[in-house]
Amino acid sequence: MNIVILKPAKSRYVSGFSLVEMLVSLTILGILASVAIPFAEVAVVRQKEYELRESLRTIRTALDQFQSDWQGEVISRIDESSSRNGYPVTLAVLVEGVPLNNSQDMKKYLRRIPRDPFNDDTSSSEEHWELRSSQDDPDSTLWGGEDVFDIRSKSSRVALDGSDYKDW
Template identity: 45%
Template sequence: MLAILATAALPMVRLSVKRKKEIQLHRALRQMRTAIDRYKDMTDRGIIPRGAPEAMGYPPDLETLVTGVRLLGTLTQKMKFLRRIPVDPMSGKAEWGLRSVQDDPDSTSWGGENVYDVYSESPGKALDGTEYSKW
């Protein structure tokens, strides 16, 4: 009897774990995208340096969002946008696919000019049938 209950409960536990990871993935993507948007807004408003012309006001990489950028008109003040690069809950690594403004919207190779968007590199599918890499 106990074995039957355990067998019935196992799929529910797996579903619950997957749902929790998907929520964490949504949160991590939103956190990084918000940081990218804040960086872009601050360059557009002239609060932080624009950087290379081809960057179009976007960060050169994710690490810049963590290490910070010197505020214009100051010698030492820095603006940081992330405390750390979040871990992709699907892979367990702080590694993400990157897109620049110059890349095609569905591109899986990063041109390296700037970071316009991020996506999970996990090949898995969500509970709703969509691919994590398309979120």
């Protein structure tokens, strides 16, 4: 009885990747990664800018609504939570609420004070913002302390469009 053992034929070409092919592939991947990372970083900054715009809009809308309610006598004018100009004395007043006229109910303007996405410290959200009083000069960087007329970011960084975040 003859037993035949079949061996695979030896090929001239060995399958697999050569060192040169691996180096070329890694070089191409490195180039693609170096192009993609700056785009990802810009996307992160753009998202933070969107959050900053939304935070500013939310707080400013609440300040405007507070002042409008004060002028329309919806909220109490004799309460210590508002100034003589009809603006809240602190940002916390917008969250805590103010008494309605002829009622025991409270009107709240914000659920929470939005934080500044470019302010990385762990302080309270109220400390993230630079406040402006209705009595302050438009270019003043110091808060008069009488009321909260407007807010701006404390960040000294520059936006993607070249403007300063503190000027938004």
